Amino acid sequence: MVQIEQDILAKNNGYAAANRRYLEDRGILALNLVSSPGAGKTTLLARTITELKGELSMAVIEGDQETANDAERIRRTGVPAIQINTGKGCHLDGHMVGHAIDSLQPADRSVLFIENVGNLVCPAAFDLGEAHKVAILSVTEGEDKPIKYPDMFHAADLMIMNKVDLLPHLDFDVGACKDYARRVNPRIKILEVSATTGEGMAGWQAWIKATREAALAGLSDAKRSA
Amino acid sequence: MVQIEQDILAKNNGYAAANRRYLEDRGILALNLVSSPGAGKTTLLARTITELKGELSMAVIEGDQETANDAERIRRTGVPAIQINTGKGCHLDGHMVGHAIDSLQPADRSVLFIENVGNLVCPAAFDLGEAHKVAILSVTEGEDKPIKYPDMFHAADLMIMNKVDLLPHLDFDVGACKDYARRVNPRIKILEVSATTGEGMAGWQAWIKATREAALAGLSDAKRSA
Numbered sequence A, B: 001m002v003q004i005e006q007d008i009l010a011k012n013n014g015y016a017a018a019n020r021r022y023l024e025d026r027g028i029l030a031l032n033l034v035s036s037p038g039a040g041k042t043t044l045l046a047r048t049i050t051e052l053k054g055e056l057s058m059a060v061i062e063g064d065q066e067t068a069n070d071a072e073r074i075r076r077t078g079v080p081a082i083q084i085n086t087g088k089g090c091h092l093d094g095h096m097v098g099h100a101i102d103s104l105q106p107a108d109r110s111v112l113f114i115e116n117v118g119n120l121v122c123p124a125a126f127d128l129g130e131a132h133k134v135a136i137l138s139v140t141e142g143e144d145k146p147i148k149y150p151d152m153f154h155a156a157d158l159m160i161m162n163k164v165d166l167l168p169h170l171d172f173d174v175g176a177c178k179d180y181a182r183r184v185n186p187r188i189k190i191l192e193v194s195a196t197t198g199e200g201m202a203g204w205q206a207w208i209k210a211t212r213e214a215a216l217a218g219l220s221d222a223k224r225s226a
Helices: A002-025 A041-052 A069-075 A094-104 A150-155 A164-168 A174-184 A203-217 A223-226 B001-024 B041-052 B069-075 B095-104 B152-153 B164-169 B174-184 B201-217 B221-224
Strands: A030-033 A059-063 A081-085 A109-115 A131-136 A156-160 A189-192 B028-033 B058-064 B081-085 B109-116 B130-137 B158-162 B190-192
Touching: A002 A094, A030 A041, A041 A069, A041 A203, A059 A069, A059 A094, A059 B069, A069 A094, A069 B152, A081 A094, A081 B164, A081 B190, A094 A109, A131 A150, A150 A174, A156 A174, A164 B201, A174 A189, A189 A203, A223 B109, B001 B028, B001 B095, B028 B201, B041 B058, B041 B069, B041 B109, B041 B201, B058 B069, B058 B095, B069 B152, B081 B095, B095 B109, B109 B152, B130 B152, B152 B174, B158 B174, B190 B201
Parallel strands: A030 A109, A030 A131, A059 A081, A059 A109, A131 A156, A156 A189, B028 B109, B028 B130, B058 B081, B058 B109, B130 B158, B158 B190
Antiparallel strands: none
């Protein structure tokens, strides 16, 4: 079993590395959004796109076991989106995402959001070629999730604590949640957001723009002007 | 890949069948609780046990990637519980549960709750030997989850719509959610519950007791008196 798992991951890593090279060469910032089902990834994305579309070029790859609802919802914001249905599969992989990038042809220097299948376990192990994993945790899920699903929060560079508008109705300890996240990943950055009310969206936008600038600064001059 | 998957599932089904035989022979009703992370499985279980422990003998198998928090929480209700940590694994399997049953030795004619790893995808394919899968959907996750994760809601006999106390603060269509669940599984039974306020707990308790009676009615006279 361990050998099979290593073979699958090694094969995936090959596809992911090719995706990463393609994206980096074109100055495309790819963010892999991971969370439990229903943590609010699509609502966050739709609002982010609506607020940023005057400033940035964006595209979206949507992953779900079934339905094309999320891609349709994103397309209504005016941004190109493609849906991957994984069927029995529990995560996106590098091969699927490579095909989606071929079809989608995201613009040079754009931001490519990849919304993974809602699953706090399996997507942690599958690199898609993204620059960063962003873990979205809904405060309705309880503050203990980072220590119960440590691989995901260890793999993420940013944790968005979403649905903070519901905090007054919940028994959720924000400080403990941050401590747990930092216990499994001392370098994780944390933002508190409500994609419904807009609270904290400015910080998330600022993070996207600064991260994109940092990625573009790493492009060679030849590639920048190409 | 398909062949490997079939081999793994066939092996699991063998362990699950042995568990089912063991449990049925002793009149033990095993319920496999499945959901997204943070849908409230442990809170529901703790309240259920506290309310039913004068009437029924119960035991719990807890599944999580890491931590023994849930088993400790259940033990504080005065009921035996054992924790399985799956590490990188995304679901419980028949083999793990067989070992846990050996250690736990649930009483004859008891109810054995198995709380799976929080994951709406992978546990759908892995039979543990349970009598029924019970899918818990938190209303904070949105009404579309049954059609986005159809395998799980197809595999479940009961869907508990949990956290209904939060409905006034959410944009969640209860009727649409029920329609979606019945679209993927026309025979699914649905209960609306809040494990926090206690709303709907009586219906869930009644379901457990009636299901247990039905299972005991199927025991042969020889086994009943043994």
